Amino acid sequence: MKNNVNRIFILALLISFLGCGGNDAKKIKEEVKTKENTPSISNNWNISFLLDLSDRISPEKYPNESLDYYKRDVGYINSVAQTLSEHLETKKIRSMNDKIQLFFDPEPLNQEINSIANQLKYKILKDNVTPELLKEIKETYSTLPVEIYNLAINDGNYVGSDTWKFFKNKIKDYCIDANYRNILIILTDGYIYHESSKIKEGNLTTYITPETIRRNQLNNSNWRTRMEEGKFGFIPLEQDLSNLEILVIGINPDVKNPYEEDVVKAYWSDWLHKMNVKKFEIKNADLPANMEKVINNFISKP
Template sequence: MRKIFYLLLIILFVSCCTKEPETIVENNKVTAIADPNNINVSILIDLSDRIDPKTNPNLTMEYFQRDTEYIKSIETGFLDHIKSKKIITYDDQMQVFFNPEPSDPKMNEFTKELKVSFDKNTNKDYFASVEKKYSELPLNIYQSAIKDGNYVGSDIWEFFRNKVKDYCIKDDHRNVLFILTDGYMYHEDSKFSQENKTSYLTSKLIKSNKLTTSDFSKLIEKNKYGFVKANENLSNLEVIVIGINPEKGNPFEESVIKEYWEHWFKEMKIKKFQIKSADLPSNLDSIIKNIILNK
């Protein structure tokens, strides 16, 4: 009897201490909250002419070089996260996307190489392999795009409309999407408007909407300017936009760009997001890593 009593006590103790997966209820549907220890990191690169050192030169540090350093910080933060876990709990991945795909067929090979995943069977040597890939291949991508010179723009709106759920969101994972862009959004294939909302944002549009004075926020609200909503519910996705780089001449341009993005994310129910300027990588390094490490 005593053995049975102790056995029952042990079972009761384990039951009380075992934490059930947290859930959320939305539209009468119960969904498990993503495990923050499993991370799914995606990087969407804007390969428009913003990276062209001839069109948009920067004497301090070219924008394509800044991007490669941002990507390196993302990779380092990702690996630091993996190393903080027990091997048996490895279930994490990272990948790079473009939209649309560049014409250079080598780009497809680069993205294949940059799609990395860790599980409990991952060999220790794989860490060095990932570090090597992310030290070399991103620069190759930018150099190839610059050499090609055919900057077709970046269809970010269409990516959010048709691809983000399939490409960037995994069940039972913390899903983090980094977007490397100057903040403008334009592609011929997705250029349209619905009333005063658009699928694109250019400096010309900002001027035509007269968002060039300190009361731009009131004008945006009054006229309901902004991006057309591209998706209904992306609450299980975190988004970090890095590289906002407004054209010169309008002191409020950067704030307008950020407000467009903020309203867009909120409409799509993205709860966690950050929008950062095209700062020097050394200034953003710890910020990027802390985002991945959820600090």
């Protein structure tokens, strides 16, 4: 009788062991399958800038004793280029496949500005990378952007910012490529307006200005409730931007409304969420020295 009990006990242990082994094997198989189906984050960077050359950059209209806003933009651009340079310096030559470029919407009428923008477009490949090219990229991005702003300011022909239409018609073609980490840096005060894209559907618009915020009575502590109940915001776009990371820098809210910054950021956040942007940050127009770490962290850490 005792031997039978022992046999039953040993058999139970064996069944239990085999059962656990089967479960463990199944678990391991599922984990491997999940890992295989999870897309790896590319070490190839595709960095784009979208510059807002509206009157926000005018030192006369929006002076700042600490540092003019266009000079802040130049500092941000330089920080991005520096982060890219550090990234390239750590890569092996055979794995080089990175890009950086700069866009506007609308395009400036000044052909010289467009010519400079073309000089800021680089594709770094294993076939063309040299120490001289890497040095050239750093020097070009540290000198040419300020020329763009100086030309725009001297022209005084501020045509506005058509960011909504850029997202509608160009962003996928210009800023997103397969097998890259696609990163878009938008330099803007947060306000969007262009006469040719002034569309309103109910309380949804293609633009946001201090005037529209005041007119929509989003200038008190009840702004979020009013915004949600009234369905205020940007007109959504049928875009899947899940393969694009976006850093918005330069938010400069109207100081007359203590809730202006919250409203502007809510417009942007809600809009980007609806386009399935997984990673984005929206930052104010701080000094470049303070923003350097923010920019580096955003780009360097996927």
